[in-house]
Amino acid sequence: MTTSTDRSVLLDSSVLIAYLHKRDQYHRRARRILKLLIRRRTRLLLPHAVMGEVTTYFKRFSLEGCRTAVSSLESLLAAGVFEAAPPEADETASALRGILELQDPGFTFVDALLVAMARQRGIAKILSFDGAFELLGFVMPR
Numbered sequence: 001m002t003t004s005t006d007r008s009v010l011l012d013s014s015v016l017i018a019y020l021h022k023r024d025q026y027h028r029r030a031r032r033i034l035k036l037l038i039r040r041r042t043r044l045l046l047p048h049a050v051m052g053e054v055t056t057y058f059k060r061f062s063l064e065g066c067r068t069a070v071s072s073l074e075s076l077l078a079a080g081v082f083e084a085a086p087p088e089a090d091e092t093a094s095a096l097r098g099i100l101e102l103q104d105p106g107f108t109f110v111d112a113l114l115v116a117m118a119r120q121r122g123i124a125k126i127l128s129f130d131g132a133f134e135l136l137g138f139v140m141p142r
Helices: 013-020 027-039 048-061 063-078 089-098 109-121
Strands: 008-011 043-047 082-085
Touching (some): 008 109, 013 048, 013 063, 027 043, 043 063, 048 063
Parallel strands (some): 008 043
16 A cells, blocks of 8 residues: 555546546636646546546547547656556455445446545545545545
8 A cells, every 4th residue: 555645636537537628618627727736746646447437438429539538648647747546455445335435326436446545545635526525525636
């Protein structure tokens, strides 16, 4: 298990989709927040499951959109802007139980995995446009 500092933030798919999709209603906000966090040298952790959600989202619309998303994520990872964050086995087990923590049908397994990863790693911030994380006590970086 990795111990994290106060400068770590877990990334949710809602922000990455908005960041990559120019017509998304939160595009400008996502770009502004991520640029600020990068300037502050925040450790931006990108869980594998979130990469899956983002690429699947774009693939639903077009293979070309998926290619662009994959290329962008690869570039950001290679440049060290984002750090790939595979889940630990105990975090996955916690997520399976955690899916039941909120009755909201929109609270997915990947959301529960982010919560489990944050709790295990001592991370207080999850960057998301999904209010469920704030309901569970996580801070939205500003």
